Amino acid sequence: VEISWHFQETPMDQWDFTSVQQIMTLDLPINGETRHVIVHAPKNGFFYIIDAKTGEFISGKNYVYVNWASGLDPKTGRPIYNPDALYTLTGKDWYGIPGDLGGHNFAAMAFSPKTGLVYIPAQQVPFLYTNQKGGFLAHPDSWNLGLDMNKVGIPDSPEAKAAFVKDLKGYILAWDPQKQAEAWRVDHKGPWNGGILATGGDLLFQGLANGEFH
Numbered sequence: 019v020e021i022s023w024h025f026q027e028t029p030m031d032q033w034d035f036t037s038v039q040q041i042m043t044l045d046l047p048i049n050g051e052t053r054h055v056i057v058h059a060p061k062n063g064f065f066y067i068i069d070a071k072t073g074e075f076i077s078g079k080n081y082v083y084v085n086w087a088s089g090l091d092p093k094t095g096r097p098i099y100n101p102d103a104l105y106t107l108t109g110k111d112w113y114g115i116p117g118d119l120g121g122h123n124f125a126a127m128a129f130s131p132k133t134g135l136v137y138i139p140a141q142q143v144p145f146l147y148t149n150q151k152g153g154f155l156a157h158p159d160s161w162n163l164g165l166d167m168n169k170v171g172i173p174d175s176p177e178a179k180a181a182f183v184k185d186l187k188g189y190i191l192a193w194d195p196q197k198q199a200e201a202w203r204v205d206h207k208g209p210w211n212g213g214i215l216a217t218g219g220d221l222l223f224q225g226l227a228n229g230e231f232h
Contacts, residue, residue, distance in 0.1 A: 023073030028062045029096060032106050033086060033147065034118040034163070035062040042129055042136070043070055046195060057195050059127060059138050061120025062097070064090060065193060079198035081191060082121035082140050086114055105147045106164070113173070115185065117145025119210070126213030128222070135192045135201055137216055139224065141209035142187040146173050190214065190224060 028035040037060040045052050046067070055076060058066045063084035067076040075095035086103035090096065105112035125139045148169040156162050172182055188209035192201040212225035225231050 022071075025066075025068055025073050025075065025095065027058070027060055027064070027066060027095075030099075030104075032104070032164075033062070033114055033116075033145075035060065035116075035120065037061070039120075039122055039124060040126055042127075044129065044195065048076060048196070057129075057136060059122045059136070059193070061116060061118075061123060062086075063116050063121035064097075065136075065195070065198065066095065067195060067198070068095075077198055081138060081193055081200070082142060083115055084121070086116075105149060109149060111149075111169075112147040113144055114147055115142060115144045117143050119143040119145070123210075125211065128214040128216035130216040130220070132218065132220065133192075134194065134196065136195055137214045137222055138191040138193055139211050139214055140189055140191040140203075141211070142185060143209050144182055144185050146170055188227070190222065 027037050037058070039058065039060050042057050044055055044057055046055055054070045056068050056070045059081055063080050063082045064078045065081040066078045068074065069076060078090040078095050085100060087097040087099055089098050091098060102108060103112055103114060119141065121142070122138050122140055127136055127138045129136050148166040150164050150166050154164045160167065173179055186209055188206040188211050190204040192203065194201045206226055207228055210227045215223040
Protein backbone atom coordinates (compact mmCIF):
# COMPACT_ATOMS: atom_id res chain seq x y z
CA VAL A 19 0.00 0.00 0.00
CA GLU A 20 1.36 3.40 -0.97
CA ILE A 21 0.13 6.90 -0.23
CA SER A 22 -0.81 8.51 -3.55
CA TRP A 23 -1.14 12.04 -2.23
CA HIS A 24 -1.96 14.11 0.82
CA PHE A 25 -3.29 17.59 1.46
CA GLN A 26 -2.67 19.55 4.65
CA GLU A 27 -5.56 21.89 5.40
CA THR A 28 -4.12 23.75 8.39
CA PRO A 29 -0.32 23.99 8.30
CA MET A 30 1.21 25.30 11.52
CA ASP A 31 -1.98 24.41 13.38
CA GLN A 32 -2.13 25.89 16.88
CA TRP A 33 -5.92 26.11 17.25
CA ASP A 34 -6.75 22.37 17.45
CA PHE A 35 -8.21 22.45 13.93
CA THR A 36 -8.19 18.70 13.38
CA SER A 37 -9.39 17.32 10.04
CA VAL A 38 -11.07 14.12 11.23
CA GLN A 39 -14.51 15.16 9.97
CA GLN A 40 -15.88 12.77 7.36
CA ILE A 41 -14.84 13.07 3.73
CA MET A 42 -17.40 12.72 0.93
CA THR A 43 -16.68 11.72 -2.65
CA LEU A 44 -18.93 13.39 -5.21
CA ASP A 45 -19.14 13.77 -8.97
CA LEU A 46 -19.50 17.51 -9.52
CA PRO A 47 -19.67 19.63 -12.68
CA ILE A 48 -16.71 22.01 -12.48
CA ASN A 49 -15.80 24.40 -15.31
CA GLY A 50 -17.87 22.48 -17.82
CA GLU A 51 -16.72 18.96 -16.95
CA THR A 52 -17.73 16.37 -14.38
CA ARG A 53 -14.96 15.68 -11.90
CA HIS A 54 -14.68 13.04 -9.19
CA VAL A 55 -13.83 15.04 -6.09
CA ILE A 56 -13.73 14.90 -2.34
CA VAL A 57 -15.46 17.58 -0.30
CA HIS A 58 -14.55 18.32 3.29
CA ALA A 59 -15.74 20.77 5.96
CA PRO A 60 -13.15 20.51 8.75
CA LYS A 61 -12.94 22.42 12.00
CA ASN A 62 -10.98 25.33 10.52
CA GLY A 63 -14.14 26.72 8.88
CA PHE A 64 -13.25 26.26 5.19
CA PHE A 65 -15.07 24.01 2.71
CA TYR A 66 -12.57 22.21 0.47
CA ILE A 67 -13.05 20.63 -2.95
CA ILE A 68 -10.11 18.44 -3.99
CA ASP A 69 -9.60 16.11 -6.95
CA ALA A 70 -10.07 12.61 -5.54
CA LYS A 71 -7.47 10.99 -7.81
CA THR A 72 -4.67 13.54 -7.88
CA GLY A 73 -5.14 15.58 -4.70
CA GLU A 74 -5.26 18.79 -6.73
CA PHE A 75 -6.78 21.67 -4.79
CA ILE A 76 -9.77 22.90 -6.79
CA SER A 77 -11.39 25.45 -4.51
CA GLY A 78 -12.02 26.44 -0.92
CA LYS A 79 -14.31 28.90 0.79
CA ASN A 80 -15.15 29.61 4.41
CA TYR A 81 -18.55 28.10 5.21
CA VAL A 82 -18.70 29.84 8.61
CA TYR A 83 -17.28 33.10 9.90
CA VAL A 84 -13.53 32.81 10.50
CA ASN A 85 -11.07 35.34 11.89
CA TRP A 86 -7.83 33.31 11.91
CA ALA A 87 -7.37 33.56 8.13
CA SER A 88 -8.58 35.92 5.41
CA GLY A 89 -8.97 33.13 2.87
CA LEU A 90 -7.12 30.39 1.00
CA ASP A 91 -4.49 30.75 -1.70
CA PRO A 92 -6.42 29.96 -4.92
CA LYS A 93 -3.56 27.86 -6.31
CA THR A 94 -2.27 25.95 -3.30
CA GLY A 95 -5.20 26.05 -0.87
CA ARG A 96 -2.88 27.18 1.93
CA PRO A 97 -4.47 29.55 4.45
CA ILE A 98 -3.70 33.25 4.35
CA TYR A 99 -3.08 33.76 8.05
CA ASN A 100 -4.21 36.67 10.16
CA PRO A 101 -0.88 37.51 11.86
CA ASP A 102 -2.64 38.20 15.18
CA ALA A 103 -4.03 34.65 15.17
CA LEU A 104 -0.51 33.21 15.46
CA TYR A 105 -0.57 33.63 19.23
CA THR A 106 2.42 31.34 19.79
CA LEU A 107 4.50 33.86 17.84
CA THR A 108 2.94 37.10 19.10
CA GLY A 109 2.84 36.02 22.75
CA LYS A 110 -0.58 37.68 23.04
CA ASP A 111 -4.00 36.22 23.77
CA TRP A 112 -6.15 35.35 20.75
CA TYR A 113 -9.96 35.25 20.69
CA GLY A 114 -10.44 32.75 17.90
CA ILE A 115 -13.48 32.03 15.75
CA PRO A 116 -13.85 29.15 15.15
CA GLY A 117 -12.41 27.99 18.43
CA ASP A 118 -11.09 24.57 19.31
CA LEU A 119 -14.52 22.95 18.75
CA GLY A 120 -14.48 24.10 15.14
CA GLY A 121 -17.05 25.36 12.68
CA HIS A 122 -18.03 21.70 12.22
CA ASN A 123 -16.96 18.88 14.49
CA PHE A 124 -17.46 15.10 14.31
CA ALA A 125 -21.26 15.19 13.81
CA ALA A 126 -21.96 13.92 10.29
CA MET A 127 -22.89 16.19 7.42
CA ALA A 128 -25.12 14.94 4.59
CA PHE A 129 -25.48 15.30 0.82
CA SER A 130 -28.59 15.13 -1.34
CA PRO A 131 -28.08 14.19 -5.01
CA LYS A 132 -31.54 15.64 -5.67
CA THR A 133 -30.79 19.14 -4.41
CA GLY A 134 -27.03 19.07 -4.97
CA LEU A 135 -26.54 20.58 -1.51
CA VAL A 136 -24.34 19.54 1.40
CA TYR A 137 -25.99 19.92 4.82
CA ILE A 138 -23.55 20.79 7.60
CA PRO A 139 -24.25 20.87 11.37
CA ALA A 140 -22.40 24.17 11.61
CA GLN A 141 -21.57 26.11 14.75
CA GLN A 142 -19.72 29.10 16.15
CA VAL A 143 -17.95 28.56 19.47
CA PRO A 144 -15.14 31.05 20.15
CA PHE A 145 -12.09 30.16 22.22
CA LEU A 146 -9.62 32.36 24.08
CA TYR A 147 -6.11 31.03 23.40
CA THR A 148 -3.62 32.05 26.11
CA ASN A 149 0.01 30.94 26.05
CA GLN A 150 1.43 28.96 28.93
CA LYS A 151 3.52 31.29 31.08
CA GLY A 152 7.22 30.51 31.17
CA GLY A 153 7.08 28.27 28.11
CA PHE A 154 5.74 24.76 27.65
CA LEU A 155 5.41 22.63 30.79
CA ALA A 156 4.11 19.07 30.45
CA HIS A 157 1.41 17.77 32.81
CA PRO A 158 1.00 13.96 32.90
CA ASP A 159 -2.74 14.02 33.71
CA SER A 160 -3.94 16.83 31.46
CA TRP A 161 -4.08 18.11 27.91
CA ASN A 162 -0.65 19.32 26.86
CA LEU A 163 -1.50 22.13 24.48
CA GLY A 164 1.03 24.75 25.52
CA LEU A 165 -1.88 26.83 26.82
CA ASP A 166 -2.61 28.31 30.23
CA MET A 167 -5.49 25.97 31.10
CA ASN A 168 -6.58 28.27 33.95
CA LYS A 169 -7.36 31.07 31.51
CA VAL A 170 -8.29 29.56 28.16
CA GLY A 171 -11.84 29.14 26.91
CA ILE A 172 -14.22 31.72 28.35
CA PRO A 173 -12.91 35.26 29.03
CA ASP A 174 -12.75 36.57 32.62
CA SER A 175 -14.54 39.92 32.51
CA PRO A 176 -18.37 40.07 32.62
CA GLU A 177 -18.43 42.14 29.43
CA ALA A 178 -16.25 39.63 27.59
CA LYS A 179 -18.31 36.71 28.91
CA ALA A 180 -21.49 38.37 27.65
CA ALA A 181 -19.89 38.85 24.24
CA PHE A 182 -18.78 35.20 24.26
CA VAL A 183 -22.32 33.96 24.95
CA LYS A 184 -23.67 36.24 22.24
CA ASP A 185 -21.18 34.73 19.80
CA LEU A 186 -22.40 31.16 20.41
CA LYS A 187 -24.35 29.84 17.42
CA GLY A 188 -25.56 26.55 15.99
CA TYR A 189 -27.45 25.90 12.78
CA ILE A 190 -28.06 23.65 9.79
CA LEU A 191 -26.10 25.09 6.90
CA ALA A 192 -27.16 24.14 3.37
CA TRP A 193 -24.02 24.58 1.28
CA ASP A 194 -23.88 24.62 -2.53
CA PRO A 195 -20.52 23.01 -3.44
CA GLN A 196 -20.73 24.09 -7.08
CA LYS A 197 -21.10 27.75 -6.15
CA GLN A 198 -19.08 27.45 -2.92
CA ALA A 199 -21.82 29.47 -1.24
CA GLU A 200 -24.52 29.20 1.39
CA ALA A 201 -27.94 28.30 0.00
CA TRP A 202 -29.87 28.68 3.25
CA ARG A 203 -29.70 27.97 6.97
CA VAL A 204 -31.91 27.02 9.90
CA ASP A 205 -30.80 28.56 13.20
CA HIS A 206 -30.84 26.54 16.42
CA LYS A 207 -30.77 27.66 20.04
CA GLY A 208 -27.09 26.85 20.43
CA PRO A 209 -24.10 24.84 19.17
CA TRP A 210 -22.92 21.22 19.49
CA ASN A 211 -25.84 19.59 17.69
CA GLY A 212 -26.01 16.13 16.16
CA GLY A 213 -25.39 14.79 12.68
CA ILE A 214 -27.78 15.26 9.77
CA LEU A 215 -29.62 12.69 7.64
CA ALA A 216 -30.90 13.70 4.20
CA THR A 217 -33.60 11.49 2.66
CA GLY A 218 -34.83 10.85 -0.87
CA GLY A 219 -38.12 12.44 0.18
CA ASP A 220 -36.42 15.84 0.57
CA LEU A 221 -36.39 15.74 4.37
CA LEU A 222 -33.60 16.42 6.85
CA PHE A 223 -33.41 14.85 10.31
CA GLN A 224 -31.22 16.06 13.17
CA GLY A 225 -31.01 15.64 16.93
CA LEU A 226 -30.11 18.78 18.87
CA ALA A 227 -27.95 19.36 21.92
CA ASN A 228 -31.00 20.41 23.97
CA GLY A 229 -32.68 17.03 23.39
CA GLU A 230 -35.03 18.09 20.62
CA PHE A 231 -35.37 16.05 17.42
CA HIS A 232 -36.01 17.96 14.22
